[in-house]
Amino acid sequence: MAVCDKCGLPEDLCVCEEIVKESMRVKITLDKRRFGKVATVIEGLDERDINLKELSSLLKAKCACGGTIKENVIELQGDHKEKVKDILQAIGYSSELIDVK
Secondary structure: OOEOOOOOOEHHHOOHHHHHHHHOOEEEEEEEOHHHOEEEEEEOOOOOOOOHHHHHHHHHHHHOOOEEEEOOEEEEEOOOHHHHHHHHHHOOOOHHHEEEO
8 A cells, every 4th residue: 555755644545635725825916918818827736736738728728729738838819817716726726826917
């Protein structure tokens, strides 16, 4: 049976990712791009603690848009600030630590 290096619990009972989600400060902003296009930018996520590719895929599917990951920042095409905030809260991020600007 594999044991988590961080918390010492068995891998199937590991709570490290949930603890990180509750304490991570996330910043959601809009960025204006070429030709008047808008992108939603999600910053403050640490690649070492959570799987950015998995989170990005979930956000793109729920928002029905395209996007990418660049330097620990998730960028989504279009204005999805409130929807992203709701999705992050639903999967365990603390609402007090999510800044929407």
